[in-house]
Amino acid sequence: MLNMSLIIIIMFMFGNMIFVSKHKHLLIVLMSLEFMVLSIFFLMLLYLMMINYNLYMLMVFMVFSVCEGALGLSILVSMIRTHGNDYFQSFNLI
Known part of the structure; x- marks a missing residue:
C-alpha cells in the first residue's frame, strides 16, 4: 500500500511539474x-x-x-x- 501511494504521489508531482512549466500548447496543459486528476x-x-468506505464518492469525483x-x-x-492554433504566444490576454 505504501509503495502504491508513493507511486501515485510521484505521478501527481510529474503532472504538476508539466502544468507549472512553460509550454506553448494548450493541449499539453x-x-x-x-x-x-487521474492520480488523485x-x-x-x-x-x-x-478504510472500507463506500466508493460512491469516486463516482461523484x-x-x-x-x-x-x-x-x-x-x-x-x-x-x-478564433485564433487558428493553440499556441499561448498568439493568444493575447489583454
Missing part, C-alpha cells in the same frame, strides 16, 4: 491536468478501499472530472476557431 482518483481509490475535461476541450476548440 490540459493533458497534464487530466493526468493529475487512484489515491482516493486506495484510501477509500483501505469522476462526474466532476469529466465535466472539467469537457470544459477544457470546449475552450480548446473555441481558441482554435
Whole structure:
C-alpha cells in the first residue's frame, strides 16, 4: 500500500511539474491536468478501499472530472476557431 501511494504521489508531482512549466500548447496543459486528476482518483481509490468506505464518492469525483475535461476541450476548440492554433504566444490576454 505504501509503495502504491508513493507511486501515485510521484505521478501527481510529474503532472504538476508539466502544468507549472512553460509550454506553448494548450493541449499539453490540459493533458497534464487530466493526468493529475487521474492520480488523485487512484489515491482516493486506495484510501477509500483501505478504510472500507463506500466508493460512491469516486463516482461523484469522476462526474466532476469529466465535466472539467469537457470544459477544457470546449475552450480548446473555441481558441482554435478564433485564433487558428493553440499556441499561448498568439493568444493575447489583454
